[in-house]
Amino acid sequence: MSLARSGSVFDPLSLDFWASADPLGVVRPLAERCPVLTNVRVDWKETPEAHVLLADLPxxxxxxxxxxxEDGGVLAISGERAREEPREGDGWRWRLVERSSGRFQRRFRLPRGARLDRVRAAMEDGVLTVTVPKEEAKKPQVKAVEISG
Incomplete structure (x- = not known):
């Protein structure tokens, strides 16, 4: 029987509820149960010049x-969010852990026309901004043809 994570500390069916009462250590931390977290929130906007992805990485x-x-026009955002662990003799322990920690990964298939050789990334205030420029739109060439006769 598996218990679904309900998200409430006061819910007896929640793994969080039983974690502190588990003398044998059977309930594992979230990072061990789910080695790759996919809960990174990303906004993707398209401008006339580029695709811009904004990822919250506090x-x-x-x-x-x-x-x-990656091959095939796939953009991958990945990494790891560390969690502070108490050391012996520090005199503290976690009472509640709601923020996720561990490895994360999100992948996006970019549309045709994305300049994968010119991808730029910057990080400020916990927000990763990835800019993928678009190929310049080719204007149709019009060539006048002389009419003989």
């Missing part, structure tokens, strides 16, 4: 985030 250091372009 608590993630710039060196712990990765942006990669």
């Amino acid at each position: 608590g993630v250091r710039r060196e712990d985030a990765r942006v990669e372009v």
Whole structure:
């Protein structure tokens, strides 16, 4: 029988409820149950010049985030959000943990016309901004043809 995570600390069917009462340590932390988290929130906007993806990564250091372009026009945002763990003798322990930690990954298939060789990424205030420029729209060439006769 598996218990579904309900998200409430006061719900006896929630894994959070039983975690502190588990003397054998059978209830594992979220990072062990779900090794890759996909709950990174991303906004994707398209401008005339580029596709811009904004990913909320609070608590993630710039060196712990990765942006990669894979074959087939796939953009991957991944990384890891660390959680502070108590050390022996520190005198503290977690009472409630709601913020997710562990590895995360989101993948997006980019449309045709995206310039994958010119992808830029910047991170500020916990928001990762990935800019993928578009190819310049080709204007139809009109060539006048001389009419003989």
